[in-house]
Amino acid sequence: MEQHRGIVVAKRGLVAASQPLAAAAGLKMLMDGGSFADAAIATSAVLCVTEPHASHLGGDAFLIVYEAATSKTYAFxxxxxxxQAATxxxxxxxxxxxxxxxxxxxxxxxxxxEFHQRWGRLSLSKVLEPAISYADQGYPVGFRTARVFxxxxxxxxxxxxxLRALTGQDHPPQAGQTIRQPALAKTLALIADTGREAFYEGALAEAIVRFCQAQGGLLSYEDLANHRTWIGEPISTSYRGxxxxxxxxxxxxxxxLEELNLVEGFDLSQMGPLSADAIHVxxxxKKLAFADRARFLGDPDFVSxxxxKLLDKEYAAQRRGEIRMERASVPQSHSELAHDTTYFCVMDADGNAxxxxxxxxxxxxxxxxxxDxxxxxxxxxxxxxxxxxxxxFLQPGKRPLHTLNAWLITRPTPSGERVTYVGGTPGADxxxxxxxxxxxxxxxxxxxPQQALEAPRWAHGPSVPENGPANLLQIESRVDMTVIEALRRRGHEVAPIGPWAHGSACQLIACDDQTGALLGASDPRCDGEAVGF
Structure with missing residues (x-):
């Protein structure tokens, strides 16, 4: 398989992120003796400064965390x-x-x-220092960020x-231009000094509520003060050992996980990568899994x-029988969810990830x-x-369905489960x-790892509702035309796109079984990098 970027090999820590300054901030925490949690929070904060289109302090996050000392995995x-006023x-x-x-x-x-309380080693002030500096002194705008602006x-x-708050000017910035966000710098400094209290119960909470209510918004002080991150066990399935x-x-x-259970019953390795059979399967x-989303998925505090059942192997075998190799199915109706998102991953020398x-x-x-x-x-x-x-369905105090998901892969060893891969991507549906x-x-x-990210990709349906027909199968043009024609004969509505035009931009860290080295890969479809030491 063709490969354009090298794999980053490290021993003591590795960060892979969609924005180089954010990855460097995370790496600095590791090199300064910080934990994987310190590195992740530093990366997250710098992404809020440098990629505001994708994530920010006023947004959400999901984590899968692996604690090496206990071989336990957690979902945030x-x-x-x-x-409460949203009805x-x-x-x-x-x-x-x-x-x-x-x-x-x-x-x-x-x-x-919550992440810092459990696994942080450095002070929050130290961890947020790079983000505060970039917001206060300015950061050079990346090419992708400039294009989105x-x-x-x-x-x-x-x-x-x-636009003025994010750039300090009335027009979009150019790539390479330095822009400052002094108000954001002060906010980050306040969080560094007082933690979550400032944001959910203190001065920032009051500012958020005052701003929202002045414009007819629904957020109240109680909504913010009562917010808590849910932390528990992830869901999982077995796949190829x-x-x-x-x-x-x-x-x-x-x-x-449903998709993996479904394709597990097919010999994909025999079909070959990017073959018509493998793509079809x-x-x-994907169509079967998304049909289940429309019927079943919501906030488990409100719906069962x-x-x-959905991850049961027998259920997968039953649904797998609906796949016909000779003909594409008509997907059951489901609504696409929109997006803008950023993903990154961190792993340290102890195996925490x-x-x-x-x-x-x-x-x-x-x-x-x-x-302000x-x-x-x-x-x-x-x-x-x-x-x-x-x-x-919308209800007060309910969490909406999220496209956001992160994943982590382990394998059994004599000393317990150990991480083999940590990965994920933005891209909505x-x-x-x-x-x-x-x-x-x-x-x-x-x-x-790098080949796995660079390989040509397909995408069924639009990433966001306004971006095309629900049954369109977009395939990067590096896939052989004979494969595209074979898929069309099976009834797929195939539309070739640019050779690297697939919108998702993955990051990936692997742990080498034999040497224990960390292997980092970053998707060339974004400005990101994997960095380690």
């Missing part, structure tokens, strides 16, 4: 709930996709707090104050989600920055349904499809 659900009756026919009434409770800062002109016409750990609902990480598995994904939902979230704080607010409420029959392909590239087709 840092998604925010709907405000279906309040919204009537539709929830706005932008603006103050689209805002749910932000969860990211509480994730930092430039492509969001319609948003800036509606929310010009947000490994255990794949994913996010439980409200994340749709369940769909990735994976696309059909039978995770055990975190798979970390954070988001503000749509690009630049609600489109609103809280005055630099905090960009999410638009996560728009991820709810107003159909009372949907498991994702493409996330679980992309992760399926990456995992199969690793475990079925024997690719190395």
């Amino acid at each position: 659900n840092g998604s925010g709930k709907a405000p 279906a009756e309040h919204f009537g026919r539709a929830i706005p996709t932008r603006g103050i009434r689209s805002v749910a409770v932000p969860g990211l800062v509480d994730v930092w707090h 430039r492509d969001s002109q319609a948003l800036w016409q509606e929310f010009p104050a947000t 490994h255990t794949v750990h994913g996010q439980p609902p409200v994340s749709q990480g369940l769909l990735l 994976m696309v059909e598995a 989600v039978s995770v055990e 975190v798979s970390f994904i954070q988001s503000v939902f749509w690009g630049y979230g609600s489109g609103l920055v809280v005055e 704080t630099g905090i960009l607010l999410n638009n996560r409420l728009s991820g709810f349904s107003l159909d009372s029959k949907s498991p994702n 493409w996330q679980v499809q992309t992760s399926l392909q990456v995992i199969c590239n690793l475990l079925d087709f024997g690719m190395n």
Whole structure:
């Protein structure tokens, strides 16, 4: 398999992220004696400064954490709930996709707090120092970030104050231009000094609520003060001698595990990577899993989600019988969820690891920055349904269904389960499809970590609702045309796209079985890097 980037090999720690400055900040924490948690929080905070379209303090986060000393794996659900004032009756026919009434409770800062409390080694002030510096002194805008700023002109016409808050000017910045965010620097410094209290109960909470209520928003002080990150066991399934750990609902990480259970019954290695048979099987598995999302997935505090049944191998065998090798199925109806998201992963010399994904939902979230704080607010409420029959029906205090999911793979050893791969990707509804392909590239087709990310990709359906027909199968043009024609003969609506045009941008860390070395890979479809020492 063709490979353009080298694999980063390290022994004492490795960070892979979509933004080089963020990866470097995480690496600095490791080199200064910090833990994997310190490195992850530093990376997360710098991403909020340097990639505001994808994630921010006013957004959410999900983590899969592996603790080497105990061989235990944990799931963090840092998604925010709907405000107590958010009811279906309040919204009537539709929830706005932008603006103050689209805002749910932000969860990211509480994730930092909980993660740091458990595994942090350095002070929070030290960990947030790089992000504070980039916000205060300025950071050079990356090419991808500049393009997203430039492509969001319609948003800036509606929310010009947000562009000024993020850039200090009235027009999108150019790549390489240094921009400062002094208000955000002060906010980060306050969090560094006082932790979550400032954000959820103190001065920042008061500023957020005052801003929201002045514009007719729904967030209250009690909504913020009552927020807590959910921490528990991940869900998992076995695949090719490994255990794949994913996010439980409200994340749709369940769909990735369903897809793996479905394709497990086929000999993909015999079919070959990027063959018509292999692509067909994976696309059909995706359709079946997404049909289950529409029927079953929602906040388990409000609806019954039978995770055990959906991940049962017998259930997978039953559903697998619906896959016809000679013909593409018509997908059952499901609604796509929009996105803008960023993913990164960290692993240290002791084998501790975190798979970390954070988001503000749509690009630049609600489109609103809280005055004098630099905090960009999410638009996560728009991820709810107003159909009372949907498991994702809007209710006060309920978490919306999330595309956000991170994964981590372990294998059994005489001393317990040990991490073999840590990975994930942004990409909304493409996330679980992309992760399926990456995992199969690793475990079925024997690719190395960088090859697994660089291999040509497909995506079924749009990543966001407005981006195309629900049954469109987009395939990067590096896939042989004979394969594309074979898929068309089976009934797939194939549309070739640019050779590297697939929107997801993965990051991956592997642990070499024989040497214990850490192997880092970063997707060339973004500006990211893997760095280690």
